[in-house]
Amino acid sequence: xxxxxxxxxxxxxxxxxxxxxxxxxxxxxxxxxxxxxxxxxxxxxxxxxxxxxxxxxxxxxxxxxxxxxxxxxxxxxxxxxxxxxxxxxxxxxxxxxxxxxxxxxxxxxxxxxxxxxxxxxxxxxxxxxxxxxxxxxxxxxxxxxxxxxxxxxxxxxxxxxxxxxxxxxxxxxxxxxxxxxxxxxxxxxxxxxxxxxxxxxxxxxxxxxxxxxxxxxxxxxxxxxxxxxxxxxxxxxxxxxxxxxxxxxxxxxxxxxxxxxxxx
Amino acid sequence: xxxxxxxxxxxxxxxxxxxxxxxxxxxxxxxxxxxxxxxxxxxxxxxxxxxxxxxxxxxxxxxxxxxxxxxxxxxxxxxxxxxxxxxxxxxxxxxxxxxxxxxxxxxxxxxxxxxxxxxxxxxxxxxxxxxxxxxxxxxxxxxxxxxxxxxxxxxxxxxxxxxxxxxxxxxxxxxxxxxxxxxxxxxxxxxxxxxxxxxxxxxxxxxxxxxxxxxxxxxxxxxxxxxxxxxxxxxxxxxxxxxxxxxxxxxxxxxxxxxxxxxxxxxxxxxxxxxxxxxxxxxxxxxxxxxxxxxxxxxxxxxxxxxxxxxxxxxxxxxxxxxxxxxxxxxxxxxxxxxxxxxxxx
Amino acid sequence: xxxxxxxxxxxxxxxxxxxxxxxxxxxxxxxxxxxxxxxxxxxxxxxxxxxxxxxxxxxxxxxxxxxxxxxxxxxxxxxxxxxxxxxxxxxxxxxxxxxxxxxxxxxxxxxxxxxxxxxxxxxxxxxxxxxxxxxxxxxxxxxxxxxxxxxxxxxxxxxxxxxxxxxxxxxxxxxxxxxxxxxxxxxxxxxxxxxxxxxxxxxxxxxxxxxxxxxxxxxxxxxxxxxxxxxxxxxxxxxxxxxxxxxxxxxxxxxxxxx
Numbered sequence: 075x076x077x078x079x080x081x082x083x084x085x086x087x088x089x090x091x092x093x094x095x096x097x098x099x100x101x102x103x104x105x106x107x108x109x110x111x112x113x114x115x116x117x118x119x120x121x122x123x124x125x126x127x128x129x130x131x132x133x134x135x136x137x138x139x140x141x142x143x144x145x146x147x148x149x150x151x152x153x154x155x156x157x158x159x160x161x162x163x164x165x166x167x168x169x170x171x172x173x174x175x176x177x178x179x180x181x182x183x184x185x186x187x188x189x190x191x192x193x194x195x196x197x198x199x200x201x202x203x204x205x206x207x208x209x210x211x212x213x214x215x216x217x218x219x220x221x222x223x224x225x226x227x228x229x230x231x232x233x234x235x236x237x238x239x240x241x242x243x244x245x246x247x248x249x250x251x252x253x254x255x256x257x258x259x260x261x262x263x264x265x266x267x268x269x270x271x272x273x274x275x276x277x278x279x280x281x282x283x284x285x286x287x288x289x290x291x292x293x294x295x296x297x298x299x300x301x302x303x304x305x306x307x308x309x310x311x312x313x314x315x316x317x318x319x320x321x322x323x324x325x326x327x328x329x330x331x332x333x334x335x336x337x338x
Numbered sequence: 339x340x341x342x343x344x345x346x347x348x349x350x351x352x353x354x355x356x357x358x359x360x361x362x363x364x365x366x367x368x369x370x371x372x373x374x375x376x377x378x379x380x381x382x383x384x385x386x387x388x389x390x391x392x393x394x395x396x397x398x399x400x401x402x403x404x405x406x407x408x409x410x411x412x413x414x415x416x417x418x419x420x421x422x423x424x425x426x427x428x429x430x431x432x433x434x435x436x437x438x439x440x441x442x443x444x445x446x447x448x449x450x451x452x453x454x455x456x457x458x459x460x461x462x463x464x465x466x467x468x469x470x471x472x473x474x475x476x477x478x479x480x481x482x483x484x485x486x487x488x489x490x491x492x493x494x495x496x497x498x499x500x501x502x503x504x505x506x507x508x509x510x511x512x513x514x515x516x517x518x519x520x521x522x523x524x525x526x527x528x529x530x531x532x533x534x535x536x537x538x539x540x541x542x543x544x545x546x547x548x549x550x551x552x553x554x555x556x557x558x559x560x561x562x563x564x565x566x567x568x569x570x571x572x573x574x575x576x577x578x579x580x581x582x583x584x585x586x587x588x589x590x591x592x593x594x595x596x597x598x599x600x601x602x603x604x605x606x607x608x609x610x611x612x613x614x615x616x617x618x619x620x621x622x623x624x625x626x627x628x629x630x631x632x633x634x635x636x637x638x639x640x641x642x643x644x645x646x647x648x649x650x651x652x653x654x655x656x657x658x659x660x661x662x663x664x665x666x667x668x669x670x671x672x673x674x675x676x677x678x679x680x681x682x683x684x
Numbered sequence: 685x686x687x688x689x690x691x692x693x694x695x696x697x698x699x700x701x702x703x704x705x706x707x708x709x710x711x712x713x714x715x716x717x718x719x720x721x722x723x724x725x726x727x728x729x730x731x732x733x734x735x736x737x738x739x740x741x742x743x744x745x746x747x748x749x750x751x752x753x754x755x756x757x758x759x760x761x762x763x764x765x766x767x768x769x770x771x772x773x774x775x776x777x778x779x780x781x782x783x784x785x786x787x788x789x790x791x792x793x794x795x796x797x798x799x800x801x802x803x804x805x806x807x808x809x810x811x812x813x814x815x816x817x818x819x820x821x822x823x824x825x826x827x828x829x830x831x832x833x834x835x836x837x838x839x840x841x842x843x844x845x846x847x848x849x850x851x852x853x854x855x856x857x858x859x860x861x862x863x864x865x866x867x868x869x870x871x872x873x874x875x876x877x878x879x880x881x882x883x884x885x886x887x888x889x890x891x892x893x894x895x896x897x898x899x900x901x902x903x904x905x906x907x908x909x910x911x912x913x914x915x916x917x918x919x920x921x922x923x924x925x926x927x928x929x930x931x932x933x934x935x936x937x938x939x940x941x942x943x
Contacts, residue, residue, distance in 0.1 A: 105859075109862065112862075113862065116699060116866060116869070117869075119885075120869035120870060123882045123884070123885040124869070124874055124875065124880060124882070124885050124889075125729075125732075125874055125875060126880075126882055127732075127879050127880065128729075128731070128732055128735070130735055130736075131731040131732055131734055131735055132731070132734050133731065134731070172751040179776060179870070210813040231860075237829060247819070255709070255713075261721075266720075266721075266724050267724065269728070270724075270728055271725075271728045271730070272728065272731050273731050276731045277727065278727060278730050278731075279727050279730075280727060281723075281724065281727030281728055302858075324842075342885055400942045401781065402942050403777055403781070403941060403942060404941065405941070405943055406943075410727060418943055419943050420943075422942050422943035423783070425943075426781055426783070427783075431781055433777060434774075435773060435774040437773050437774035437775040437776075437777060437778045438773075438775070439699070439770075439775060441702065441703045441706040441707065442699065442702065442703075446699070449695070450695050450696075450783070451778075452697055453691055453692065453695040454695065454779065454782035454783065454784045455691055455782050455783065456688055459691075459837075463829075479822070482706070498778070583847065614753075621828075628705070650920060654738075
């Protein structure tokens with residue numbers, strides 16, 4: 075029997091094993107897959123289809139049309155909730171005792187966190203690709219070059235990772251699916267307190283103030299700029315995205331330590 | 339709506355009468371395969387069997403919650419198929435799940451139950467409090483049931499079944515999952531209901547001790563059919579004499595132990611496949627344990643352990659079905675993993 | 685129905701209402717979530733009032749009808765989940781052993797849903813006025829609004845009751861949450877139907893009964909007494925109630941099985 079692998083190799087093995095298992099569950103379980111694919115499409119259709127007349131509101135001057143305008147938000151919404159649903163899976167695992175089995179088998183428990191994160195990214199990629207295809211098929215005007223398209227994907231994946239680490243931290247602390255509302259409500263709030271329907275300058279009263287300080291706002295606006303073929307605000311959006319991920323990664327890691335201390 | 343005082347319809351000597359009861363589920367198993375039984379008024383009838391034997395299905399049919407596929411049954415003198423409403427006036431039931439609303443208190447449950455049963459408004463609170471007190475839940479009466487222990491839920495379940503003073507009570511595995519103390523207190527209440535109030539009790543259980551302790555008569559059901567029926571004593575006496583189990587202190591004495599024990603045996607000895615114990619069912623007219631001890635002493639066999647096993651209902655079940663009651667519900671092919679016994683010719 | 689039946693209905697309705705109040709985790713979102721969305725949408729979509737043809741210059745007044753429907757959907761899901769849970773846990777068997785009749789059970793369940801609808805409506809009406817919404821129908825319109833809100837609660841409650849009797853499972857009931865919200869989103873929730881640009885979306889909104897429910901409530905706020913809008917709203921309520929109450933009665937026979 076060969077000697078057990080150590081350090082980084084073990085971390086990688088654990089991460090890939092956990093990621094594979096979660097992704098496998100996702101793609102083979104219609105109860106998980108279908109809502110994850112349909113919800114973003116539903117919101118995209120409802121917003122872009124039902125509210126398209128908004129592009130006639132005075133001051134609305136987005137060059138690529140309302141479909142593209144809403145696509146930028148919906149892809150972030152799908153990415154964020156994809157991350158939250160990863161947290162649901164973790165909570166279920168720990169509630170059923172499977173999480174304890176993972177912790178027993180994996181000496182490097184942070185590999186488990188990495189595995190969940192990887193599966194969240196993969197899920198976001200699958201959902202995002204479908205949404206993107208539907209948006210293009212429905213006539214969305216895309217002015218991005220290949221690099222800007224990469225930036226679009228990168229920002230969405232940053233949001234996905236941030237949301238996944240947020241909900242992972244909650245899941246590891248509570249280890250129960252009852253914490254579901256706690257995972258998704260703040261994400262829902264932070265998304266809808268951003269410029270969802272109109273650009274930031276067209277927001278009025280209290281929501282303008284809130285959206286101005288909402289970290290999601292620069293990311294949404296950068297997405298819209300990238301679609302329109304511009305690099306405006308992308309730097310600040312990337313910084314905000316990385317900061318969110320770093321912050322919530324610490325949150326998730328400390329959550330894992332709590333779960334360890336509690337014996338899973 | 340009259341407030342039932344427990345009067346029954348015709349045929350009151352027999353509270354429950356069942357002939358050829360059958361339940362075939364659509365695209366499912368034959369759950370009950372032609373059961374005949376009767377329960378006299380004031381009797382506690384124990385319906386004993388493993389999981390999946392058909393106990394709960396029988397109860398659901400007799401309480402009018404499941405239509406019969408075949409046969410007939412009368413409860414309280416009324417036909418369950420055609421006079422369901424009249425049957426329900428006579429019966430109370432605490433089914434397998436203590437179906438309670440976690441958001442309501444015990445008192446609120448009583449309020450709802452008494453109202454639905456048509457207890458006069460002026461009497462509802464008193465009746466509810468009386469029953470809550472009787473089952474020992476007075477202190478918890480204003481707490482929501484969601485915070486109750488399993489034993490408390492069962493007690494409330496029983497109390498709710500008694501709201502309209504039924505003459506016949508159906509209890510479907512009432513003590514499953516309860517701690518010994520809760521179980522014991524529920525047994526006491528069931529015994530009191532039968533002895534003091536003359537209530538007829540139809541009790542299903544998979545616990546031998548429960549059937550042994552409570553039931554005046556026991557029906558043993560397996561795979562939808564009754565395989566044995568009688569008083570616990572009658573059933574056990576059919577098996578015969580008690581069994582003696584001895585374990586030698588020195589494994590080398592085993593052969594001598596077997597030779598001595600064979601002299602007292604009826605039908606050969608049994609060897610414990612994993613241990614050294616030797617077990618014999620005593621022949622009639624023996625001197626019992628005393629005789630065995632005397633002979634073993636005379637033969638110079640020292641013992642590590644000696645036990646006398648009276649026949650149990652499990653032995654009855656084994657005799658009738660070839661399987662032990664414990665684990666029998668997991669399927670006929672599931673045998674006991676330990677303590678498997680093989681007969682050794684006398 | 686005699687006195688006993690009324691008592692049965694009352695007790696079942698009382699229980700239904702109490703259960704809702706005692707589950708803050710479900711009660712709270714049904715009140716707060718619609719108001720939150722109202723606040724966000726009012727602030728976020730106020731610019732749409734500048735679109736030519738928009739019927740009012742206050743998006744709050746325009747959008748205030750939506751919480752009534754959202755609240756109704758939450759109430760539908762919560763009361764439906766409670767009924768489905770009763771089926772799952774066997775509590776319905778307990779009720780089946782009593783003289784409680786099927787119609788009384790349905791009436792009581794719906795009565796509880798309507799009581800909840802009344803509480804929700806009172807909250808939405810109060811918040812709307814406090815936030816400065818105008819109400820063209822005036823004082824005489826308040827009882828009409830309350831009656832319409834109760835009708836919406838009743839008709840949506842009939843849908844929830846039917847679905848609960850069909851699925852018989854609390855978790856399955858909750859998983860249908862998005863299905864009902866699809867009906868809300870593909871309606872005249874955010875824009876008047878004549879301002880919906882996409883033809884296919886407008887067609888869906890035209891065919892969606894939720895559009896007429898929203899427009900009935902909305903008409904009291906921005907027009908006054910619009911007989912056509914109110915007639916359509918009450919008519920849709922009556923139609924939904926008739927269809928789903930009938931369906932629920934049939935479904936109840938297989939759930940409340942008794943010989």
